[in-house]
Amino acid sequence: MTPAIQIRHLTKRFRTGFWLKASTALSDLNLEVARGATFGFLGPNGAGKTTTMKLLIGVLHPTSGEAFLFGRSVREIAIKRGIGYLPESPYFYDYLTGSEFLYFYGQLFGMGSRALKVKIEMLFELVKLKGAEQVQLRRYSKGMLQRIGLAQALINDPKLVILDEPMSGLDPMGRKDVRDIILRLKEEGKTVFFSTHVLSDAEMICDQVGIIVKGQLRNVGRLEEMLNPKLKSVEVSVRGLPEGRVHALDPLSKSITTKGEESLISLQDEEALPQLIQWTEREGGKIVSIVPRRETLEDIFIEEMRGEAT
Numbered sequence: 001m002t003p004a005i006q007i008r009h010l011t012k013r014f015r016t017g018f019w020l021k022a023s024t025a026l027s028d029l030n031l032e033v034a035r036g037a038t039f040g041f042l043g044p045n046g047a048g049k050t051t052t053m054k055l056l057i058g059v060l061h062p063t064s065g066e067a068f069l070f071g072r073s074v075r076e077i078a079i080k081r082g083i084g085y086l087p088e089s090p091y092f093y094d095y096l097t098g099s100e101f102l103y104f105y106g107q108l109f110g111m112g113s114r115a116l117k118v119k120i121e122m123l124f125e126l127v128k129l130k131g132a133e134q135v136q137l138r139r140y141s142k143g144m145l146q147r148i149g150l151a152q153a154l155i156n157d158p159k160l161v162i163l164d165e166p167m168s169g170l171d172p173m174g175r176k177d178v179r180d181i182i183l184r185l186k187e188e189g190k191t192v193f194f195s196t197h198v199l200s201d202a203e204m205i206c207d208q209v210g211i212i213v214k215g216q217l218r219n220v221g222r223l224e225e226m227l228n229p230k231l232k233s234v235e236v237s238v239r240g241l242p243e244g245r246v247h248a249l250d251p252l253s254k255s256i257t258t259k260g261e262e263s264l265i266s267l268q269d270e271e272a273l274p275q276l277i278q279w280t281e282r283e284g285g286k287i288v289s290i291v292p293r294r295e296t297l298e299d300i301f302i303e304e305m306r307g308e309a310t
């Protein structure tokens, strides 16, 4: 089966300013996303995420390279029937009600009134906007607009959903709702390609992530493979040691921070843990907590960004 998304050597340069100087927004991007996968596209502002998405839905044309959705070039108009898209800053028709707005988009896809009515009711439920159907969009909050935008992206029951920063502007509850919707889309077998800079959101729902910095894809892969399964460190909090004694642990630990009565000892791995516990008891101290730290997406992201700085 052909992948949902195939991107080959995609490059986009913009000519800007009075002298039309060329700047590269996207440089030789190669990427494949399997059908049914949830792909998180991560990167700081200006990295090229939105540009990539616009190239995928065919509203921007590449300087070079090509993209395919389900094996067909994005230049083919017909493939758009199977795609849903939530833009980064959606433009809304202020004086339409939520329901009219979805109705309008459904009609664009050639859906009949009866099918649309059922679909719209289902979508209001899905994005938790029930009760706001007859409210004008200008009265919607930022979070509500983001939800109705999401509903709009799903109106045509797309096989592939492209969401540009779907969690932006939402509070933690709202972000969780969007995560749940994405998980539901995955259960329905849909392919989801979304961008975010909220790393923890991606970590919880993606099978695959790509990290893009300054138009270049830096790292891509399955999350489990990217994250080092080994413990990054174990952080042990100890109380009541005689003053200064904690530094007897220097050879054992990565770092020691003392604040008042309590010392935080960071160990490289679990192996030194029994030794530390025994030693603490002998010294008359008390273990307050032991926290294993695994590598997170955040760690990888910071590493990639650091590579950029140097």
Ligand SMILES: Nc1ncnc2c1ncn2[C@@H]1O[C@H](COP(=O)(O)OP(=O)(O)O)[C@@H](O)[C@H]1O
Pocket (backbone or CB within 6 Å): 014, 015, 016, 024, 025, 043, 044, 045, 046, 047, 048, 049, 050, 051, 052
């Ligand atoms: N229409 C445009 N004209 C000129 N430059 C653009 C245009 N769109 C994006 N860019 C530039 O391309 C780069 C990538 O932008 P973008 O894809 O929006 O990044 P992201 O979505 O990751 O924040 C930025 O440097 C941006 O200024």
Ligand SMILES: [Mg+2]
Pocket (backbone or CB within 6 Å): 046, 049, 050, 051, 088, 164
């Ligand atoms: Mg963007």
